[in-house]
Amino acid sequence: MKIQEWDSEFFGARIGRAEHEPIIGDERVDCAWLLIPATDYEAIHTEEEFGAEFMDFRVEYARETGPEVGIARPITDHDVDDLAAIARTAFRGLTRFYADRRLPDERCDDLYEGWFRENAADPNVEVLMxxxxxxxxxxxxxxxxxxxxxxxxxxxxxxxxxxxxxxxxGLGENLTRAAVNLAHHAGFPRISVVTQGCNIPSQRAFQAAGFRIESSSVWLHNWYA
Ligand SMILES: CC(C)(COP(=O)(O)OP(=O)(O)OC[C@H]1O[C@@H](n2cnc3c(N)ncnc32)[C@H](O)[C@@H]1OP(=O)(O)O)[C@@H](O)C(=O)NCCC(=O)NCCS
Incomplete structure (x- = not known):
């Protein structure tokens, strides 16, 4: 299990994360976040027996990049606050953080607003609007x-x-196409995106922009404390 320093500090609980390894309690953490391939029923049921709760069905989509027409422009510093306000509320009720009753919704809002702001300041991330x-x-x-x-x-x-x-x-599909175009012109042959199985609008936008599903897994959270 990998201790999640940033998330632990942010949510005020000791959080660990594991992938592809069965975790049956770990005294170093208050909560384990477990990502298990959706086909591995054995591992999912084992974790459930030990108290893990289902949070999200994670799906990953990808496609080859290529020239695409998507109407979007790079952001300026003046756009950041308005877009951060959109990020603050857009993911409510959709993601594993909101699904987890132990994580306050307000803190999840902070997470997405902060995540957007970090992306906007990250030299390895381009933001289009x-x-x-x-x-x-x-x-x-x-x-x-x-x-x-x-x-x-x-x-x-x-x-x-x-x-x-x-x-x-059509704005979601447009933004998705613009992202594909951006990655293509930056020299990246492939582009991926992760979303929630329950998120029909996002999957339809990604599918309309040529993405195809690549993998599916299940997020479980197990609170020991
Ligand atoms: C996902 C999101 C960006 C899509 O933006 P959008 O501008 O509404 O998307 P589009 O108008 O391009 O529509 C995309 C597809 O979703 C469908 N759709 C839109 N709203 C829908 C709804 N409430 N229920 C079902 N389908 C819906 C559209 O019909 C379209 O499908 P189609 O091409 O087969 O007709 C937007 O719904 C959103 O911001 N959601 C909250 C944040 C989020 O979920 N982000 C992705 C998480 S990774």
Whole structure:
């Protein structure tokens, strides 16, 4: 189990994370976050027997990059506060952090606002946005870690959100296409994105922009304390 220093500090509890290894209690942590392939029923049921609770069905999508038309522009410093406000509320009720009753919703809001702000300040992340006449309406953040070969690590969409009033008009698909285009021009042959199995709008936006599912897993949280 890997101790999650940042998350422990942020949520005020000792949190550990494990992948592909069965964890039956660990006195170093108050809570274990477990990511298990969705096909591994054996491991899922073992964790459930020891008190782990289902939080999220995680799905990963990917596609080859290529030239795409997506209407979006890079953000400026002036856009950050408005877009951070969209990030603060956009993920409510969708992700494993909100699903976990032990993590206060307000703190989850802080998480997504802070995550967006960190992305906006990260030299390895590009942020694109769209407006709808009334101001910033949505954004996508794209992580592109430079390496000797861009193909070493695919580009990835980290966060994407459209303000509630502007949804269902194609902005999400547009932002997704713009992210693909950006990664292509930066020399990345592939791009991936992770979302929640329950998140039909995001999956439809990614599918419409040519992404195909690559893997599925289950997030379980087990609070020992
Ligand atoms: C995901 C999100 C960015 C999509 O933005 P959007 O501008 O509404 O997306 P689009 O208008 O391009 O629609 C994308 C697809 O979702 C469908 N859709 C939109 N809202 C929907 C809803 N409430 N229920 C079901 N389908 C919906 C659209 O019909 C479209 O599918 P189609 O191409 O088959 O018609 C937006 O819903 C959002 O910000 N959600 C909250 C944050 C989030 O979930 N981010 C992704 C998590 S990783």
């Amino acid at each position: 769209v407006g709808d006449g009334g101001g910033p309406a949505g954004f996508v953040t794209v992580k592109m870690v430079p390496g000797p070969e861009a193909s070493d690590v695919p580009a990835s969409i980290v966060l994407i959100a459209v303000a509630e009033h502007a949804r269902g008009r």
